[in-house]
Amino acid sequence: xxxxxxxxxxxxxxxxxxxxxxxxxxxxxxxxxxxxxxxxxxxxxxxxxxxxxxxxxxxxxxxxxxxxxxxxxxxxxxxxxxxxxxxxxxxxxxxxxxxxxxxxxxxxxxxxxxxxxxxxxxxxxxxxxxxxxxxxxxxxxxxxxxxxxxxxxxxxxxxxxxxxxxxxxxxxxxxxxxxxxxxxxxxxxxxxxxxxxxxxxxxxxxxxxxxxxxxxxxxxxxxxxxxxxxxxxxxxxxxxxxxxxxxxxxxxxxxxxx
Amino acid sequence: xxxxxxxxxxxxxxxxxxxxxxxxxxxxxxxxxxxxxxxxxxxxxxxxxxxxxxxxxxxxxxxxxxxxxxxxxxxxxxxxxxxxxxxxxxxxxxxxxxxxxxxxxxxxxxxxxxxxxxxxxxxxxxxxxxxxxxxxxxxxxxxxxxxxxxxxxxxxxxxxxxxxxxxxxxxxxxxxxxxxxxxxxxxxxxxxxxxxxxxxxxxxxxxxxxxxxxxxxxxxxxxxxxxxxxxxxxxxxxxxxxxxxxxxxxxxxxxxxxxx
Numbered sequence: 422x423x424x425x426x427x428x429x430x431x432x433x434x435x436x437x438x439x440x441x442x443x444x445x446x447x448x449x450x451x452x453x454x455x456x457x458x459x460x461x462x463x464x465x466x467x468x469x470x471x472x473x474x475x476x477x478x479x480x481x482x483x484x485x486x487x488x489x490x491x492x493x494x495x496x497x498x499x500x501x502x503x504x505x506x507x508x509x510x511x512x513x514x515x516x517x518x519x520x521x522x523x524x525x526x527x528x529x530x531x532x533x534x535x536x537x538x539x540x541x542x543x544x545x546x547x548x549x550x551x552x553x554x555x556x557x558x559x560x561x562x563x564x565x566x567x568x569x570x571x572x573x574x575x576x577x578x579x580x581x582x583x584x585x586x587x588x589x590x591x592x593x594x595x596x597x598x599x600x601x602x603x604x605x606x607x608x609x610x611x612x613x614x615x616x617x618x619x620x621x622x623x624x625x626x627x628x629x630x631x632x633x634x635x636x637x638x639x640x641x642x643x644x645x646x647x648x649x650x651x652x653x654x655x656x657x658x659x660x661x662x663x664x665x666x667x668x669x670x671x672x673x674x675x676x677x678x679x
Numbered sequence: 680x681x682x683x684x685x686x687x688x689x690x691x692x693x694x695x696x697x698x699x700x701x702x703x704x705x706x707x708x709x710x711x712x713x714x715x716x717x718x719x720x721x722x723x724x725x726x727x728x729x730x731x732x733x734x735x736x737x738x739x740x741x742x743x744x745x746x747x748x749x750x751x752x753x754x755x756x757x758x759x760x761x762x763x764x765x766x767x768x769x770x771x772x773x774x775x776x777x778x779x780x781x782x783x784x785x786x787x788x789x790x791x792x793x794x795x796x797x798x799x800x801x802x803x804x805x806x807x808x809x810x811x812x813x814x815x816x817x818x819x820x821x822x823x824x825x826x827x828x829x830x831x832x833x834x835x836x837x838x839x840x841x842x843x844x845x846x847x848x849x850x851x852x853x854x855x856x857x858x859x860x861x862x863x864x865x866x867x868x869x870x871x872x873x874x875x876x877x878x879x880x881x882x883x884x885x886x887x888x889x890x891x892x893x894x895x896x897x898x899x900x901x902x903x904x905x906x907x908x909x910x911x912x913x914x915x916x917x918x919x920x921x922x923x924x925x926x927x928x929x930x931x932x933x934x935x936x937x938x939x
Contacts, residue, residue: 432810434809445809445810495808495810497810497813498808498810498811498812498813498814499813499815524810524811526808526809526810529804529806529807529808530803530804531802531803531804531805532803594815596800596812596814596817596822597800597803597804598800598803598804599711599800599803629710629712630710633710633711633712636803637711637799637800637802637803637804638711638712638714638715638796638799638800638803639711639712639715639893639894640796640800640821640824640890641821641886641889641890641893641894642814642816642817642821642822643816643817643821644814644815644816644817646816647815647816648815655893656898656903658893659892659893659895659896659897659898660896660898661712661896662712662715662716662893662894662895662896663895663896663897663898664896665710665712665896666716666896669703669706669707669713673703
């Protein structure tokens with residue numbers, strides 16, 4: 422059954438650049454089908470704005486199927502909106518009802534400067550991944566499958582962590598602006614697997630300390646887990662904390678051998 | 680490792696030359712994750728003290744006993760026992776002072792870590808969300824840790840002035856624990872303060888005890904489902920035990936009579 426939503430009020434954050442101050446701008450959507458996705462709703466609004474000779478609302482989006490991690494948006498005070506376990510692109514208007522007021526804001530964190538309107542610069546995440554979110558593998562032909570045995574529960578846990586799409590909802594939802602869930606997911610998916618062991622401790626130390634230089638600290642509210650479109654558990658944060666502690670000791674030990 | 684970006688204030692045990700490395704504990708404490716460990720470890724010391732303190736105080740309910748042929752209040756004997764701890768290995772009072780110094784150190788570190796992490800978190804989001812936040816999981820306890828912590832701190836200062844130093848206790852007598860307890864908690868505003876402060880302590884412990892498992896990295900599918908239960912149990916036991924003293928004093932169960 423297709424329904425039509427009427428009279429939605431949008432309060433959208435508009436900001437010209439990183440160093441200017443912004444404000445909410447109110448728009449009315451008279452009619453929209455509930456089959457439209459949230460981003461399609463903004464697309465339709467943008468078409469109208471362009472026809473009226475106004476500036477379109479700038480927002481991040483790419484694959485629109487929940488796998489790229491490009492879309493963001495704080496919708497009514499929730500990262501990625503009211504639907505659990507999905508990114509904004511997979512939020513549909515059927516989650517709202519006629520007459521609703523919808524407040525749309527960008528992610529807010531000092532490490533995520535606003536580029537324009539709803540678009541933020543998340544390259545601080547790239548800095549964290551550059552610090553150790555990889556394995557140094559021999560190049561050449563792809564190895565045979567199952568050449569390195571991995572127990573099924575371990576590979577499942579690693580894959581759960583590897584689902585992270587790096588959207589930044591964890592930082593946006595965290596009352597402290599901490600990136601612990603992102604960093605922990607990136608550390609955990611490598612540190613659980615045999616391929617990740619050689620660099621396990623340098624990875625833990627480098628990634629945690631790079632994270633530390635950009636983001637806030639974890640106070641275990643659990644908001645990140647609720648906001649995560651991939652529903653990554655805060656269990657990975659505990660694994661990161663344990664690995665970081667071991668890394669501090671381990672790296673010292675290895676250094677003293679050189 | 681090739682890194683093309685400018686590092687922030689990274690401490691980097693692994694990448695720094697040995698001569699430029701900070702001492703291990705200082706290096707560890709300079710990161711947020713390290714500070715959270717310190718929060719957790721000092722928190723464990725605090726929780727251990729609070730449980731011991733509460734259980735020790737339950738001796739008030741044992742009333743009068745015969746000790747070395749004299750009729751004395753049991754809790755007064757217990758107080759003296761604490762000062763005599765490890766005698767004759769250590770002189771009178773030394774072991775207790777050792778424990779006190781451990782506790783004071785833990786409180787100072789807990790406060791410093793809390794303060795610096797709060798400042799770090801403020802800086803991590805200088806511009807707040809302009810619309811209302813709709814929190815999903817964060818609860819009253821987790822969102823008021825700083826307030827409940829400050830309340831407990833103020834209460835501890837009051838509590839020491841009342842029952843340790845005796846400045847705020849009418850007719851304070853050193854070592855007469857049962858008498859001082861009754862004299863203090865018979866005052867209704869003071870009893871109300873003790874009840875309120877212990878509820879704040881319970882709220883602090885409810886989030887703190889659960890949180891320390893995460894901060895310490897104690898995470899295992901075998902016991903994860905117990906973590907919230909342990910936190911609730913400890914918080915409930917401490918609140919029930921501690922709140923019972925002012926209530927039972929007002930009810931007349933704890934009532935001092937001079938012994939001949």
